[in-house]
Each structure stands twice: as C-alpha cells, then as structure tokens.
Ligand code: ADP
Ligand code: MN
Ligand code: MN
C-alpha cells in the first residue's frame with residue numbers, strides 16, 4: 001500500500017515566516033524523495049522562476065493520519081541544490097557542526113495563545129476582558145483554563161511522532177499555554193519545534209480554533225508569549241565558570257541577538273510581565289526579570305544550563321539556536 005507523506009516547510013513570509021505543507025503519495029518501501037513547490041505563492045520566488053526544492057531533513061510517524069503515514073520536515077533549496085535565501089537551517093547546521101565538540105544542547109519553551117472568533121479563547125464572548133491575571137498559570141477548572149482538550153491531543157500527537165516533548169503547562173493569560181521541546185542538539189531541536197508547531201495548528205484547526213505565536217496578543221496588562229531558550233554545553237554541564245562565561249558572552253552581542261529573536265520583540269520585552277527591557281542586558285540567579293536566568297539549582301550544583309528568556313514565541317529556532325551557539329561556543333572555545 002502506498003503511504004501519505006506530509007511535506008512541511010518554512011515559507012518566506014516577512015517579518016515572520018509561516019508553515020506550509022502538502023501531501024505526497026509515496027510507494028510502499030520507497031525512500032522519501034526531494035520534491036518541489038510553487039515558490040511564487042509562498043514569497044520564495046518570482047512567478048517566472050517559481051520552482052523551489054523541498055529536501056527532507058526529518059521524518060516521523062504522522063500521529064493524525066496514523067498507519068504508515070509520515071510527517072516530513074523539509075528545508076528549502078534552490079534548483080541548483082544550494083540553500084534558498086529563506087533557508088535559515090543551513091547556517092544553524094554549519095555552526096552546530098563547527099562547535100560539535102562542545103556538545104551544545106537546547107530546551108525550548110514554546111508559549112502560544114488560542115484564538116476563537118477573533119478573541120483569545122477564554123476571553124468573554126460578548127467582548128471585554130476576563131478577571132486579571134493571577135489564577136490562570138498552571139490552573140485547573142473550567143473557569144481558569146481554556147483549550148485543555150487541544151493541549152492534551154497535541155501532547156499525545158508529539159509523543160506519537162517521537163518528538164522530544166518534555167512537558168506542557170497553562171500560562172499566565174487565559175487561552176495561553178506552553179510546551180517544551182528538548183534538551184536536544186541543533187538543528188534537530190528546531191526541526192522538532194517546527195513539526196510540533198505544525199501539529200498544534202493542525203489539531204487546533206479541528207476545533208475551529210487558531211493557535212498563534214503572536215508575541216503580544218493582548219496589549220496592556222497581559223503577559224506576552226515567549227520561547228525561552230535553555231542552553232548548555234559540555235563545559236557548562238560540568239562547571240560554573242563556563243555558565244558565567246556564556247552569560248557574559250551573551251551580554252556582548254545584544255543587538256545581534258535581539259534582531260534575531262522574533263519580530264515585535266520590543267512590544268514584549270518591556271521590563272514588565274516577567275521580562276527585561278529589550279535594550280538592556282542582565283543575568284541573574286532565579287531572576288525572571290533578567291534577560292538570562294541561571295536556575296537556582298544550577299547555582300547550587302555549580303553546573304547545568306542557562307535560560308535565555310528573550311526569544312519571542314514567533315522566533316525562528318534555527319536562528320535563535322545558531323546565534324546562541326555562535327556567541328557562547330566561540331567564547332567558551334577561547335583558551
Ligand atoms: P521554566 O522553569 O523556565 O518554566 P521549563 O521546565 O518550562 O522551565 O523548561 C526548561 C527546559 O530546559 C526544558 O525544555 C528542559 O528540557 C530544558 N533543559 C533542562 N536541562 C537542560 C540542559 N542541561 N541544557 C539545555 N536545556 C535543558
Ligand atoms: Mn516553562
Ligand atoms: Mn512559560
């Protein structure tokens with residue numbers, strides 16, 4: 001029996017790329033071939049040179065269709081086989097292999113917000129606002145959390161697909177949730193995060209609900225949505241000096257990191273709502289108002305990992321992980 005392969009890729013939409021996918025029927029036993037698409041419909045090519053190439057980089061069981069069907073995460077290539085300008089994975093892969101000996105790994109906390117009928121899911125149907133933040137984070141009960149049926153289905157789907165999902169929780173604003181992928185090396189952690197995002201959109205679609213990665217879905221006194229990126233190298237997992245070296249290194253390339261951490265970051269990193277201002281860098285133990293947090297357990301153990309709290313929910317994890325590797329691993333490589 002032939003099987004269905006859902007080819008998934010990141011498009012060229014600016015300033016925030018979207019996911020696209022289409023289905024290929026593949027003969028039983030055949031390898032997953034490279035494939036193509038119309039780049040003029042995805043902001044990836046002009047109409048007269050519209051062909052772009054899909055190159056599979058990760059395939060996994062398709063938890064939605066089941067059976068022998070698969071999801072296929074792809075990178076986009078030009079017809080000459082080189083990376084397309086929108087292919088941010090290529091640079092991530094190069095940096096990861098350059099610093100492979102340091103064994104960098106990442107755990108990414110993906111926050112997101114459900115929307116129904118143009119409002120965050122759980123906001124009053126007649127308009128206006130729900131009770132202020134306070135009881136929703138990790139809440140329980142129909143008056144506190146909204147959309148758990150989708151969250152549970154998404155969690156099961158990620159596990160069936162074999163993704164390294166490490167947990168989920170309800171977030172600070174109604175309709176806002178989080179899942180975590182990792183710890184895994186780049187670029188795999190980013191491949192898996194893109195597949196997990198695709199599954200989230202796809203499963204929420206069946207409920208008539210849109211999952212969005214808008215970094216500040218509701219203006220005012222409501223938390224934004226981030227993608228806290230937890231990071232360690234072999235040296236950081238072995239001693240505290242390397243933890244400090246990484247924190248200091250991140251403070252020396254602030255504009256580069258902010259520019260790569262997702263569109264609209266200045267609306268989220270205001271210095272309020274558990275954020276540090278985007279223009280000022282700080283790090284600290286247990287400090288959720290710092291740019292980078294050293295978990296208390298890491299200080300106590302004298303080793304472990306750090307949490308860069310700045311990346312937006314709508315960041316490209318190929319870009320964020322590449323920036324962190326470039327900045328921290330080059331600093332840690334110095335004798
Ligand atoms: P928070 O307390 O900030 O909400 P979470 O539990 O949501 O933290 O996420 C922490 C993430 O850090 C998880 O994805 C976890 O896998 C990851 N993590 C744990 N240890 C390491 C490590 N040594 N290096 C990188 N990531 C790690
Ligand atoms: Mn978290
Ligand atoms: Mn969170």
Ligand code: MN
Nearest residue numbers: 109228307309
């Ligand atoms: Mn966090």
